[in-house]
Amino acid sequence: MKNNKNTINIDLKQYSMIIILVVVYLLFALITKGMNMTPASVNNLVMQNSYVVILAVGMLLCVLTGNVDLSVGSTVAVSGAAAGIAIVDMGLPSPVAIVLGLLVGLGFGLFNGFFIAYVGIPPFITTLATMLMGRGLTYTVLAAQTKGPLPNDYNFLGSGFLPSIKIAGNMELICIIVAIAVSALVVFNELKDIATRKKYGFPGHPMWQLGIKDAVILVIVWFFMIRLGQNRGLPVVLILMAILVGLYHYITSQTVAGRQIYAMGGNAKAAQLSGIDTKKVFFWVYTNMGVLAGLAGVVLSSRNASATPKAGDAFEMDAIASCYIGGAATAGGIGTVIGAVVGAFIMGTLNIGMTLMGLGTDAQKIVKGAVLLGAVTFDLVSKRKK
Amino acid sequence: MSEYILEMKHITKEFTAVKALDDVNLQVRPGEIMALCGENGAGKSTLMNVLSGTYGYGTYSGDIVYNGETCQFHSLRDSEAKGIVIIHQELALSPYLSIAENVFLGNEQVKMKGVIDWNVTRAKAGELLKQVGLGDENVNTPVIQLGTGKQQLVEIAKALGKKCDLLILDEPTASLNDEESMGLLMLMKELQKQGITQIIISHKLNEISFVADAITVIRDGHTIETMHKDVDYSLDTPESYKKLEDRIIKSMVGRELTNRYPKRHGITIGKEPIFEVKNWNVYHPELTDKKVINNVNLSVRPGEVVGLAGLMGAGRTELAMSIFGRSYGSNISGEVYINGKAVNTHTVAAAIDSKLAYVSEDRKTYGLVLIDSIEFNMTLAAMSKYFSKNGILNRNEEKLKSEEYRKRINVKCNNIEQVVGSLSGGNQQKVVLAKWMLTQPDVLILDEPTRGIDVGAKYEIYEVINELAASGKAVIVISSDMQEIIGTCDRTYVLNEGEICGELSGDEITQENIMGCIMTHNNRKGAAS
Numbered sequence: 003m004k005n006n007k008n009t010i011n012i013d014l015k016q017y018s019m020i021i022i023l024v025v026v027y028l029l030f031a032l033i034t035k036g037m038n039m040t041p042a043s044v045n046n047l048v049m050q051n052s053y054v055v056i057l058a059v060g061m062l063l064c065v066l067t068g069n070v071d072l073s074v075g076s077t078v079a080v081s082g083a084a085a086g087i088a089i090v091d092m093g094l095p096s097p098v099a100i101v102l103g104l105l106v107g108l109g110f111g112l113f114n115g116f117f118i119a120y121v122g123i124p125p126f127i128t129t130l131a132t133m134l135m136g137r138g139l140t141y142t143v144l145a146a147q148t149k150g151p152l153p154n155d156y157n158f159l160g161s162g163f164l165p166s167i168k169i170a171g172n173m174e175l176i177c178i179i180v181a182i183a184v185s186a187l188v189v190f191n192e193l194k195d196i197a198t199r200k201k202y203g204f205p206g207h208p209m210w211q212l213g214i215k216d217a218v219i220l221v222i223v224w225f226f227m228i229r230l231g232q233n234r235g236l237p238v239v240l241i242l243m244a245i246l247v248g249l250y251h252y253i254t255s256q257t258v259a260g261r262q263i264y265a266m267g268g269n270a271k272a273a274q275l276s277g278i279d280t281k282k283v284f285f286w287v288y289t290n291m292g293v294l295a296g297l298a299g300v301v302l303s304s305r306n307a308s309a310t311p312k313a314g315d316a317f318e319m320d321a322i323a324s325c326y327i328g329g330a331a332t333a334g335g336i337g338t339v340i341g342a343v344v345g346a347f348i349m350g351t352l353n354i355g356m357t358l359m360g361l362g363t364d365a366q367k368i369v370k371g372a373v374l375l376g377a378v379t380f381d382l383v384s385k386r387k388k
Numbered sequence: 389m390s391e392y393i394l395e396m397k398h399i400t401k402e403f404t405a406v407k408a409l410d411d412v413n414l415q416v417r418p419g420e421i422m423a424l425c426g427e428n429g430a431g432k433s434t435l436m437n438v439l440s441g442t443y444g445y446g447t448y449s450g451d452i453v454y455n456g457e458t459c460q461f462h463s464l465r466d467s468e469a470k471g472i473v474i475i476h477q478e479l480a481l482s483p484y485l486s487i488a489e490n491v492f493l494g495n496e497q498v499k500m501k502g503v504i505d506w507n508v509t510r511a512k513a514g515e516l517l518k519q520v521g522l523g524d525e526n527v528n529t530p531v532i533q534l535g536t537g538k539q540q541l542v543e544i545a546k547a548l549g550k551k552c553d554l555l556i557l558d559e560p561t562a563s564l565n566d567e568e569s570m571g572l573l574m575l576m577k578e579l580q581k582q583g584i585t586q587i588i589i590s591h592k593l594n595e596i597s598f599v600a601d602a603i604t605v606i607r608d609g610h611t612i613e614t615m616h617k618d619v620d621y622s623l624d625t626p627e628s629y630k631k632l633e634d635r636i637i638k639s640m641v642g643r644e645l646t647n648r649y650p651k652r653h654g655i656t657i658g659k660e661p662i663f664e665v666k667n668w669n670v671y672h673p674e675l676t677d678k679k680v681i682n683n684v685n686l687s688v689r690p691g692e693v694v695g696l697a698g699l700m701g702a703g704r705t706e707l708a709m710s711i712f713g714r715s716y717g718s719n720i721s722g723e724v725y726i727n728g729k730a731v732n733t734h735t736v737a738a739a740i741d742s743k744l745a746y747v748s749e750d751r752k753t754y755g756l757v758l759i760d761s762i763e764f765n766m767t768l769a770a771m772s773k774y775f776s777k778n779g780i781l782n783r784n785e786e787k788l789k790s791e792e793y794r795k796r797i798n799v800k801c802n803n804i805e806q807v808v809g810s811l812s813g814g815n816q817q818k819v820v821l822a823k824w825m826l827t828q829p830d831v832l833i834l835d836e837p838t839r840g841i842d843v844g845a846k847y848e849i850y851e852v853i854n855e856l857a858a859s860g861k862a863v864i865v866i867s868s869d870m871q872e873i874i875g876t877c878d879r880t881y882v883l884n885e886g887e888i889c890g891e892l893s894g895d896e897i898t899q900e901n902i903m904g905c906i907m908t909h910n911n912r913k914g915a916a917s
Binding site for chain 1: 712713735736737739740753754755756758760764768771772776779780781783784803823
């Protein structure tokens with residue numbers, strides 16, 4: 003084996019879920035004769051998935067500690083209901099309603115975090131309890147009725163688009179600008195990375211492999227942006243999602259707080275003896291999850307233009323499944339934000355693909371279950387081989 | 389009938405690209421106790437796993453001839469059917485089940501298919517316990533309530549409950565104290581009289597020479613030599629014992645270690661203590677009226693290596709952990725001074741800030757995040773202080789420092805991104821050491837720093853200890869290995885039942901004096917009560 007100066011091959015396993023996502027997407031394109039690639043379908047993929055992505059990002063942190071949060075679906079419902087009541091019954095302006103929705107989420111998060119971290123109740127039990135309480139609370143405050151319709155300025159968050167500027171071929175200018183900006187960013191980051199490696203003499207990957215990796219990313223970005231541009235432009239939730247994903251990716255990979263979550267999930271005792279306040283970590287992970295669930299609740303109600311008591315039903319399962327499909331370990335300490343997002347998109351792709359094939363939600367659930375089991379089995383078996 | 393009960397011929401076992409065993413031969417005669425020694429990673433456990441069928445027939449090449457018959461074991465069950473029983477280093481007991489249930493775990497005594505006969509189970513378990521010297525224990529006691537030493541004996545009872553002609557013990561005394569170890573070795577001799585052939589894997593040369601009739605040394609997957617008692621070596625005089633020990637070590641490490649403890653040069657010990665603990669009292673975390681540490685006072689000067697000697701359960705780890713961020717105990721009182729200033733060590737983070745470091749006893753449970761990389765682990769404790777700014781990590785600095793320490797203390801690995809769980813025990817221990825060196829402490833407490841690691845790695849760790857002392861730091865070594873205390877420390881405190889019962893320095897530090905302190909203290913306590 004030749005190991006010429008300081009290069010290591012890219013480990014394909016690291017990108018296996020992205021490859022699976024692409025394969026699944028192309029497979030459905032074949033089955034539905036390209037119907038899942040139409041501008042409207044691509045737009046749907048983004049918009050229908052937005053709350054799952056928001057939840058999956060927060061859920062990943064819980065999963066990293068080796069636990070889950072079962073209460074997020076109920077929190078979504080309660081915070082949506084709170085915003086709905088604020089607007090419809092109390093006549094408060096939309097921004098206030100949004101803040102209220104987030105505060106309700108924060109409340110749930112603090113409640114969970116307190117019992118888990120400082121009373122020592124296992125997260126599964128604590129959040130099972132708040133899941134039941136939250137759902138009951140939603141039905142009570144909404145009197146089992148749907149609250150709506152909600153005003154347009156509120157709905158903008160979940161179903162709005164950035165202002166339209168059309169250019170040639172019915173294309174939204176903003177999408178092209180974003181695509182160019184992202185491309186520049188990807189290339190810039192790669193160059194910066196290479197420069198750092200050179201400067202410190204860290205081993206890097208061969209240039210041609212980096213090239214392929216970046217090319218794939220850029221193709222995906224441009225495909226999405228062009229399709230969205232042919233539709234109605236850039237959805238507001240996509241921007242929200244991008245900011246959240248970027249932020250949490252940064253937190254988990256580049257900050258002390260993120261590292262502490264990984265250390266605690268990998269070995270809580272060792273983390274404690276290394277000076278990490280594991281209770282504090284637990285507390286903030288669950289509080290954060292509450293806030294994100296609140297946000298997802300606001301986004302969902304604004305997309306539906308109403309708050310319903312059934313909202314967010316079983317969302318916790320979608321979020322948890324996304325994390326595991328994205329390569330997180332049930333024991334904790336392993337998983338990435340990007341993985342969870344890819345997991346969420348794999349499920350979204352399946353949903354839309356099957357809907358376009360004419361399969362009902364019942365059949366979709368069977369397939370989703372099978373995919374979850376399959377993904378984790380694949381992950382486990384491929385690790386065992388080593 | 390051949391001369392041997394067991395012959396392993398030309399055993400070669402490969403893991404992906406690595407030859408763990410390369411043409412290994414092992415011959416065991418009926419009724420003898422064979423000791424298998426070698427450094428960690430030499431292939432001892434792999435060889436025993438091949439023998440017991442854990443690595444089934446077909447995954448290795450070579451022959452296993454047992455009782456004159458070439459065997460093909462596909463699983464543990466196959467080898468057990470032939471009377472080969474292995475007791476692993478990590479005990480295979482179910483903690484909340486009773487002794488009796490554990491003794492017959494996987495070998496249940498049944499009335500009819502699948503229904504347990506409790507009377508027979510308890511009666512037979514009782515007999516087996518008597519055989520291993522646990523006759524006083526209630527067979528209904530959950531094993532978690534027993535100490536490690538007794539659990540080890542339950543394992544042996546479990547083995548005897550099966551058809552057992554060849555018993556393999558993988559480092560049976562690793563977590564036992566001297567007394568318990570002695571008891572176990574005597575039991576092995578007893579079992580030998582009953583005609584049970586035994587193979588013992590151990591690092592402890594004194595135990596091996598005491599119990600074994602033959603010694604086989606393995607290094608890097610090769611058999612180096614087999615020595616038979618009274619043919620190749622004798623133990624008549626202390627000199628002949630020393631000769632044997634040197635020979636084993638030489639075979640194990642492949643070079644002569646003229647001294648197991650590196651000499652220390654040019655270290656000047658300061659006058660003023662850098663680290664002091666005054667009037668330290670600790671109560672048990674659950675039984676809050678039970679005092680675990682009673683009025684301990686100690687001090688260490690810069691450049692000094694101070695031992696905490698004592699028997700297992702003397703309270704050394706409890707003392708260290710209670711000082712380090714109050715990680716153990718309740719109702720703690722007392723003061724800690726570093727550089728003459730009273731410091732706050734109420735939390736681990738505060739203790740680290742005060743320049744105190746504690747390298748824990750059990751690296752896998754308390755020291756390392758096994759699923760993460762060398763780099764991740766090395767920088768974990770120093771992360772907030774030295775590898776980040778405003779909560780943002782400096783990943784480049786992390787890489788540079790980890791790389792520097794990897795070289796400095798010679799961690800054998802592919803690169804710093806390797807997962808620590810895949811390293812050998814000695815290298816894992818080095819990673820833990822590096823983790824604490826990176827917090828730039830003034831005072832390091834090392835709890836059993838060389839437990840379960842091989843002679844070569846031990847030597848390297850002693851060198852690091854010397855280096856730390858030379859740079860003016862205070863080092864406290866907690867060790868159950870009295871030789872280690874004698875070999876590494878300038879001075880030692882002796883702990884017994886949570887109290888300091890003696891302080892020895894220089895040439896006074898001998899095994900006799902340490903034991904003397906403990907005995908006198910025990911007598912005094914006995915007289916007082």
